Amino acid sequence: MTGRFNIHILFDHWDRFLLGFVHTIESSAIALIGSFILGTIIAVMRISPVKPLNWMGTAYVEFIRNIPLLLVVFFFFLGLPSLGVPLDGFTSGTLGLMVYTASFIAESIRAGIQTVPSGQMEAARATGLTYIQTMLHIVLPQAIKIVLPSISNQFINLVKNSSILAVVAGLDLMYYADLINADTFLPLTVYTLVALFYLILTLPLSLAVQYMERRFSSADH
Amino acid sequence: MDFAGAYSWPNLSFILQGFGMTLLVAALAILFSFILGNILGILRYARILVLSRLLAIMIDLIRNLPLLLIIFFSYIVLPQLGIKLTPFWAAIAGLTLFEGAMISEIVRSGLASVDRGQIEAARSSGLGYIQTMRHIILPQALRRMMPPLVSQFISLLKDTSLAIVISLPEIMHNVQILQGHSPNYIIPALILAALLYFAVNYTLSIIARRLEARRI
Numbered sequence: 128m129t130g131r132f133n134i135h136i137l138f139d140h141w142d143r144f145l146l147g148f149v150h151t152i153e154s155s156a157i158a159l160i161g162s163f164i165l166g167t168i169i170a171v172m173r174i175s176p177v178k179p180l181n182w183m184g185t186a187y188v189e190f191i192r193n194i195p196l197l198l199v200v201f202f203f204f205l206g207l208p209s210l211g212v213p214l215d216g217f218t219s220g221t222l223g224l225m226v227y228t229a230s231f232i233a234e235s236i237r238a239g240i241q242t243v244p245s246g247q248m249e250a251a252r253a254t255g256l257t258y259i260q261t262m263l264h265i266v267l268p269q270a271i272k273i274v275l276p277s278i279s280n281q282f283i284n285l286v287k288n289s290s291i292l293a294v295v296a297g298l299d300l301m302y303y304a305d306l307i308n309a310d311t312f313l314p315l316t317v318y319t320l321v322a323l324f325y326l327i328l329t330l331p332l333s334l335a336v337q338y339m340e341r342r343f344s345s346a347d348h
Numbered sequence: 349m350d351f352a353g354a355y356s357w358p359n360l361s362f363i364l365q366g367f368g369m370t371l372l373v374a375a376l377a378i379l380f381s382f383i384l385g386n387i388l389g390i391l392r393y394a395r396i397l398v399l400s401r402l403l404a405i406m407i408d409l410i411r412n413l414p415l416l417l418i419i420f421f422s423y424i425v426l427p428q429l430g431i432k433l434t435p436f437w438a439a440i441a442g443l444t445l446f447e448g449a450m451i452s453e454i455v456r457s458g459l460a461s462v463d464r465g466q467i468e469a470a471r472s473s474g475l476g477y478i479q480t481m482r483h484i485i486l487p488q489a490l491r492r493m494m495p496p497l498v499s500q501f502i503s504l505l506k507d508t509s510l511a512i513v514i515s516l517p518e519i520m521h522n523v524q525i526l527q528g529h530s531p532n533y534i535i536p537a538l539i540l541a542a543l544l545y546f547a548v549n550y551t552l553s554i555i556a557r558r559l560e561a562r563r564i
Contacts, residue, residue, distance in 0.1 A: 194506065194541075195506035201520065202535075205534045206538055293513065315428050315429070318421055322413055325412070329412040
């Protein structure tokens with residue numbers, strides 16, 4: 128019966144499981160760093176008094192948040208090639224992840240910035256720091272510390288969302304799972320193993336976030 | 349970029365059909381996951397001896413897995429265990445399970461956010477546990493749950509696109525087919541799809557904001 132659980136395929140196809148696992152981690156890490164930087168820039172744009180910047184930041188967040196990740200990834204994977212810029216699955220998937228997650232991180236950081244007392248900005252400007260210097264050295268560090276749990280949640284979502292790479296042949300865990308399944312016809316085993324691989328990544332992060340939330344909320348009281 | 353070609357009536361109706369499927373799957377999944385999420389959330393809140401802890405572990409496992417994997421599981425693995433589902437029902441099953449787990453967490457924390465004093469006062473005036481839940485706790489909790497719930501529903505609508513991997517003919521699947529007809533159709537098609545998603549989701553979030561402002 129092809130539905131039986133056969134742990135041997137983990138060892139028979141060890142190389143492909145590992146390759147997919149590594150690519151999933153790679154994609155998640157690159158997208159995380161990229162979306163963090165991009166998200167910070169957009170958050171600062173969103174609260175900027177410069178009208179065009181403010182509008183662009185807001186438009187970005189409102190638009191990207193309301194469309195599916197797959198749509199963003201398709202833009203990079205199918206749309207750009209039609210404009211003459213061919214991208215492979217891994218790159219377009221990671222870029223899509225980055226652009227998509229950045230909008231959520233931007234919202235988190237914006238909320239954090241607005242929680243930092245405005246006196247900080249005023250005092251910093253009064254001592255001669257420019258707007259950007261104040262942001263970089265005074266406001267953002269505090270803002271990010273405040274919203275660290277929320278950003279970490281976004282990171283967990285990002286790791287789960289990295290599975291979108293499978294739709295564009297992005298060589299991630301889900302993609303290789305499909306290949307291994309095609310070779311072994313043991314979907315129960317293959318996908319249970321894949322689930323375990325994902326849990327190895329997401330469960331520790333999830334526990335870390337729960338720990339952070341407990342620590343931060345008790346610090347307030 | 350061929351806008352005229354992409355928006356010709358056959359192609360346009362193909363895209364709109366896809367969105368119709370998206371909305372249908374989303375509506376059913378929202379309904380089922382809401383019911384499931386409430387049941388699970390209340391069971392977890394009630395702290396029933398073994399059940400609540402067991403549910404907590406299962407819910408945590410589901411929440412930490414990619415939805416794509418869960419949808420794949422529903423379509424490909426369940427038949428091996430004897431349950432054959434069409435892409436339509438496999439998508440709804442996977443979405444219901446995942447989003448139900450997410451909603452159970454929203455429900456649980458919504459219930460937990462109601463002040464204990466309310467429960468104590470209700471019980472001491474003679475109301476039974478179920479009556480307390482029905483008349484005192486749930487109404488207040490539901491009001492607080494509204495924003496994160498609508499947020500989750502918006503996510504659910506977007507997540508229907510993941511069913512593309514099991515060939516559900518929803519909008520992104522149809523857009524991908526159009527790309528096969530001509531690469532010049534893809535960007536206009538993507539723009540239309542984005543506008544459709546945006547229209548529905550933005551409206552939902554406005555409604556949520558209005559509801560939150562009114563009922564507090």
